[in-house]
């Protein structure tokens with residue numbers, strides 16, 4: 001989950017006279033409820049009782065949403081990036097593996113939480129600074145991440161599904177496109193499964209039509225830079241990075257339609273939403289299993305939707321199958 005968010009803010013460390021029933025301190029692990037979900041509050045400063053209790057309550061709420069909470073660890077940390085990077089090596093190759101996680105996005109927004117599917121458990125890492133955005137925002141982030149956990153526990157993640165199930169790469173597109181499509185599908189399914197009341201309580205985390213120009217301008221900047229430098233490889237890399245920002249934006253946008261918060265016509269100014277919604281709205285939210293056979297078709301459709309969006313934005317990225325080479329054209 002990502003949000004426009006200032007890095008480095010920490011939960012209140014004001015001393016409190018309350019005697020917390022919880023043993024919480026640096027890197028102490030705490031069982032928050034009988035279902036066994038582990039909450040690890042790993043902040044450099046001791047959080048106040050109030051903050052600790054809030055995390056504990058919300059972790060317990062998260063546990064209730066999961067079929068196997070005992071295989072989940074929730075880490076709340078002010079060393080967010082280091083913690084994610086430290087765990088990346090444990091993500092199995094079949095689940096995509098990851099390396100050198102970077103939470104910053106090209107338009108300046110910043111990821112605040114990440115769910116890592118490991119082979120015997122799922123770890124959700126949340127930036128402790130999220131406290132600055134308040135309880136409703138934290139609740140929304142945890143509800144979204146709980147859906148990622150759900151997808152992992154149900155063996156229903158689209159990301160890297162081609163490593164776990166039969167998959168035919170769409171002709172003319174490389175795996176970079178396949179991953180973009182898979183990520184967009186997972187983000188859509190998770191966000192569409194967040195209860196509307198939970199989402200509406202924290203609308204500051206919504207994607208809105210107003211957010212689109214900043215993302216569209218990324219593509220204009222790539223073209224301008226290319227005209228100046230002639231560096232096609234750099235333009236290719238940058239266009240994939242920009243698509244990687246656009247995909248989740250479109251996923252969140254389409255989820256507002258799925259949850260009934262915005263009508264499709266309220267997104268009319270954002271043509272890519274119309275294009276991608278044709279595919280995404282046919283896919284059930286994370287609360288309903290999809291299965292790899294269906295996901296394969298969904299991923300292929302989403303690859304083609306991303307291609308149509310690229311064309312709309314004035315460029316085309318793909319693979320020349322005969323030459324076995326990636327290409328980028330500007331129109």
Ligand SMILES: [Zn+2]
Pocket residue numbers: 001144148186187190
């Ligand atoms: Zn997500």
